[in-house]
Amino acid sequence: MALSLALGLLSFPSLSQAEPKPWIWSWWESHWDGLDFIPYLENGKHPHHSQWDNSSWQPQQWEAQRKDSLDVIKGFYTADIIRSQYIEDETSILEIGPGFYMLGGQDKNRIVRMVDYVYGITTSKENGMFMLHDWETGDAVGSYTRYGLQMQ
Numbered sequence: 001m002a003l004s005l006a007l008g009l010l011s012f013p014s015l016s017q018a019e020p021k022p023w024i025w026s027w028w029e030s031h032w033d034g035l036d037f038i039p040y041l042e043n044g045k046h047p048h049h050s051q052w053d054n055s056s057w058q059p060q061q062w063e064a065q066r067k068d069s070l071d072v073i074k075g076f077y078t079a080d081i082i083r084s085q086y087i088e089d090e091t092s093i094l095e096i097g098p099g100f101y102m103l104g105g106q107d108k109n110r111i112v113r114m115v116d117y118v119y120g121i122t123t124s125k126e127n128g129m130f131m132l133h134d135w136e137t138g139d140a141v142g143s144y145t146r147y148g149l150q151m152q
Helices: 002-010 059-064 069-078 105-119
Strands: 082-088 091-096 130-134 140-145 148-151
Touching (some): 059 069, 069 082
Parallel strands (some): 091 130
Antiparallel strands (some): 082 091, 130 140, 140 148
């Protein structure tokens, strides 16, 4: 009988719950009030295709830092960001290397904008575009049109 009474008392939730304990490895709750700190350059809540609409960057800024625009492209090859460029079935292909994957989204967008600026692919014909293919698998991993970069 005493055992069943003890088990019955322990089964009541109100008797077995404890209050949350303060954690010494964290900031107190009021520490975060009123802070406008944004820890990342890119906001993950923005849709990918409009994420950089407010950016004022232009390819001419990178071109001005080098001898010419082709020298910028040569730097992409040196950094293993781009591996190759070719045409397959009337579609321009930009083969990207492992360096491309190490870049953030904004820099990936700038790389392909620079390539388009140098070669004029999206302006050369109606609905001009080029595909991005992985250097290792050969699979399509994205595309670039006049509307911007789309990664899969």
